Amino acid sequence: MENRTEISSLGEFGLIEHLTKNIELQNASSIVGVGDDAAVIDHFGKQTVITSDMLVEGVHFDLMYTPLKHLGYKSVIVNLSDIYAMNATPTQIILNIAISNRFSIEALDEFYSGVYTACEKYGVDLIGGDTSSSHKGFIISVTAIGEVTPDQYVKRNTAKQGDLVCVSGDLGGAYIGLLFLEREKKIYLENPNIQPDLESESYVIGRLLRPEARKDIIEFFEKEKITPHSMMDISDGLSSEILHISNQSDLGCVIYEERLPIADEMKNAAYKFQIDPTACALSGGEDYELLFTIDQNDYDKIKLNEDISVIGYMTEREKGTNIITKGESTYPITAQGWNAFKKNQG
Amino acid sequence: MENRTEISSLGEFGLIEHLTKNIELQNASSIVGVGDDAAVIDHFGKQTVITSDMLVEGVHFDLMYTPLKHLGYKSVIVNLSDIYAMNATPTQIILNIAISNRFSIEALDEFYSGVYTACEKYGVDLIGGDTSSSHKGFIISVTAIGEVTPDQYVKRNTAKQGDLVCVSGDLGGAYIGLLFLEREKKIYLENPNIQPDLESESYVIGRLLRPEARKDIIEFFEKEKITPHSMMDISDGLSSEILHISNQSDLGCVIYEERLPIADEMKNAAYKFQIDPTACALSGGEDYELLFTIDQNDYDKIKLNEDISVIGYMTEREKGTNIITKGESTYPITAQGWNAFKKNQG
Numbered sequence: 001m002e003n004r005t006e007i008s009s010l011g012e013f014g015l016i017e018h019l020t021k022n023i024e025l026q027n028a029s030s031i032v033g034v035g036d037d038a039a040v041i042d043h044f045g046k047q048t049v050i051t052s053d054m055l056v057e058g059v060h061f062d063l064m065y066t067p068l069k070h071l072g073y074k075s076v077i078v079n080l081s082d083i084y085a086m087n088a089t090p091t092q093i094i095l096n097i098a099i100s101n102r103f104s105i106e107a108l109d110e111f112y113s114g115v116y117t118a119c120e121k122y123g124v125d126l127i128g129g130d131t132s133s134s135h136k137g138f139i140i141s142v143t144a145i146g147e148v149t150p151d152q153y154v155k156r157n158t159a160k161q162g163d164l165v166c167v168s169g170d171l172g173g174a175y176i177g178l179l180f181l182e183r184e185k186k187i188y189l190e191n192p193n194i195q196p197d198l199e200s201e202s203y204v205i206g207r208l209l210r211p212e213a214r215k216d217i218i219e220f221f222e223k224e225k226i227t228p229h230s231m232m233d234i235s236d237g238l239s240s241e242i243l244h245i246s247n248q249s250d251l252g253c254v255i256y257e258e259r260l261p262i263a264d265e266m267k268n269a270a271y272k273f274q275i276d277p278t279a280c281a282l283s284g285g286e287d288y289e290l291l292f293t294i295d296q297n298d299y300d301k302i303k304l305n306e307d308i309s310v311i312g313y314m315t316e317r318e319k320g321t322n323i324i325t326k327g328e329s330t331y332p333i334t335a336q337g338w339n340a341f342k343k344n345q346g
Numbered sequence: 347m348e349n350r351t352e353i354s355s356l357g358e359f360g361l362i363e364h365l366t367k368n369i370e371l372q373n374a375s376s377i378v379g380v381g382d383d384a385a386v387i388d389h390f391g392k393q394t395v396i397t398s399d400m401l402v403e404g405v406h407f408d409l410m411y412t413p414l415k416h417l418g419y420k421s422v423i424v425n426l427s428d429i430y431a432m433n434a435t436p437t438q439i440i441l442n443i444a445i446s447n448r449f450s451i452e453a454l455d456e457f458y459s460g461v462y463t464a465c466e467k468y469g470v471d472l473i474g475g476d477t478s479s480s481h482k483g484f485i486i487s488v489t490a491i492g493e494v495t496p497d498q499y500v501k502r503n504t505a506k507q508g509d510l511v512c513v514s515g516d517l518g519g520a521y522i523g524l525l526f527l528e529r530e531k532k533i534y535l536e537n538p539n540i541q542p543d544l545e546s547e548s549y550v551i552g553r554l555l556r557p558e559a560r561k562d563i564i565e566f567f568e569k570e571k572i573t574p575h576s577m578m579d580i581s582d583g584l585s586s587e588i589l590h591i592s593n594q595s596d597l598g599c600v601i602y603e604e605r606l607p608i609a610d611e612m613k614n615a616a617y618k619f620q621i622d623p624t625a626c627a628l629s630g631g632e633d634y635e636l637l638f639t640i641d642q643n644d645y646d647k648i649k650l651n652e653d654i655s656v657i658g659y660m661t662e663r664e665k666g667t668n669i670i671t672k673g674e675s676t677y678p679i680t681a682q683g684w685n686a687f688k689k690n691q692g
Contacts, residue, residue, distance in 0.1 A: 031393065032432075032499065032501065036432065037429075037577075038396055038428045038432045039395070040393050040394070040395050040396075041394045041396065042496065043394065047377065048491075050386075050396075050438075050474065050489075050491065051440075052474060052476060052487070053476045054442040054444055054476045056480050056481075056485070059480065060478070082384045083384055086384045088384070092396075094397075096398050096400040127396070130398060130399045130400050132401075132406070135404050135405065135483065136483070137482070139400070141400060141442050141487035143398055145396065148386070153378065155378065156381075156382050233383055248381075
């Protein structure tokens with residue numbers, strides 16, 4: 001970035017005007033957008049679905065290896081993913097940020113260009129938000145709003161015994177991407193003359209820095225008239241999430257190691273770190289894939305969809321929550337989510 | 347607080363469970379609350395109004411003189427105020443917080459007790475949120491959701507020429523409260539043995555630390571069948587807000603100094619600081635009163651309401667935005683909001 005314009009040169013209202021002046025509302029439900037005390041939405045006989053997440057610099061992202069545009073994009077995606085995980089369609093977002101004066105207008109423009117790219121791709125409107133200063137660091141809070149046909153939302157606690165357990169896409173990539181970037185950061189800090197070679201790991205790094213939300217899966221459900229019995233997105237890691245569904249539905253489950261969807265790029269990268277790819281698929285977070293359970297009668301509808309893997313089934317509570325390994329051993333699934341994993345192995 | 351329980355002892359999910367376990371949803375529109383990827387609301391033929399604000403420690407509040415319970419209460423109130431300012435009724439909130447490990451569970455419980463007190467008083471449900479860690483400081487992001495009869499929301503840019511300009515309550519108190527607390531903080535830091543005597547200034551300090559949202563005014567409008575032509579809440583200061591309404595409505599206005607609602611407690615406190623109470627009423631922020639314009643034909647309906655003051659009227663654009671002083675001089679209103687004011691005089 002060649003220019004550096006101080007945020008203070010615009011003032012609070014000038015800054016909001018600068019960042020939001022090109023918004024064109026895309027959804028008929030967006031009645032009042034940015035610029036008033038509040039926004040107004042009208043979902044015309046649908047139910048409104050709403051979620052919110054906070055991203056804190058140094059906790060959820062590291063600006064040393066996260067381009068601001070990717071950060072803006074991902075901040076939106078992680079919230080849209082929660083809306084899709086309710087079997088709903090996102091329609092609007094509200095974006096609050098707090099920034100220190102180490103950021104310039106040009107840096108904020110980069111961030112917002114990622115936000116707007118995500119909004120355009122997923123057809124959502126930015127309808128409000130708040131821009132404050134912080135003493136230190138960059139804090140982002142996104143609220144996403146969506147719509148669903150009345151009572152067609154899908155919760156976590158409504159899995160049924162005998163349901164097939166399914167996941168979209170592949171798992172563990174974002175975690176391996178993080179390991180790479182953390183390693184390159186360490187090398188760079190020790191010797192700034194060494195330029196990182198990340199090209200060969202672009203798949204897993206992309207999984208971390210530029211995730212997508214599974215809009216296509218929700219559209220597939222609608223087309224095939226499938227209503228999952230339960231669903232959630234995989235942000236903390238598969239084992240943590242399957243325990244949520246099992247415990248909240250008062251059921252057990254069996255997962256097969258050989259059925260876990262693992263990309264070759266992730267597997268090869270995991271071997272470089274001498275880590276078991278299965279452990280990454282089970283405990284790595286931030287893939288933003290969907291975990292859902294469906295009636296066995298729906299199997300024929302999904303079996304040809306290459307983006308969906310059946311990894312196991314729901315059992316009665318008393319059988320516990322287990323994984324059966326390729327060697328046919330049975331182990332209980334433990335709640336080793338993203339954070340715990342980072343601490344132990346990262 | 348006698349006990350100190352570390353947040354890490356509960357873990358993320360344990361913490362959310364601890365903080366939200368006593369929630370009982372009050373609104374029929376709250377269909378799915380805390381505990382899933384997203385919440386679901388159904389406003390049954392009404393339009394949904396939504397707003398979000400971020401509060402950052404050291405920027406928006408100082409924990410040295412802000413009790414955590416009051417902070418929780420105020421975090422909710424400032425967002426409800428924005429919903430009322432649209433002529434809507436708040437129904438739900440979502441609360442995101444980021445906290446460093448200097449806070450204990452007991453401290454968070456204090457904060458949440460203020461949040462729940464506000465929810466109960468204003469009849470809103472806490473339906474979701476996110477709890478993360480921060481490296482430094484306490485960051486709060488609240489999203490408030492409300493409902494309004496279709497097309498009965500009131501914006502800022504729809505004032506009409508000839509409208510009466512009205513404000514609820516009294517102005518400038520929160521700013522003087524801040525001056526007192528900042529002064530006492532300075533004295534205390536210089537000599538910790540001096541205990542502050544704040545009792546005599548409880549009114550203005552209460553205005554800062556424990557504001558209310560003007561639910562009563564919105565209910566009065568409904569009872570009297572008044573729909574203001576334009577409205578916003580006063581968070582940055584009257585002069586800043588009246589300029590928003592004038593500019594966005596492409597009109598001018600005249601405000602009379604003698605009509606500004608000033609509480610005796612504020613006036614007396616301002617004199618102690620040798621500040622003009624009028625300047626406080628114009629430029630002090632955080633009073634969370636409502637500024638609105640109504641048709642002159644509605645005057646008879648409001649004239650007996652002691653919580654509403656008529657302070658001027660809207661003119662054609664060419665006449666500008668002016669204040670007429672008690673000495674009958676005319677001055678242009680300047681956009682000296684809360685932040686600018688703090689810098690110049692605080």
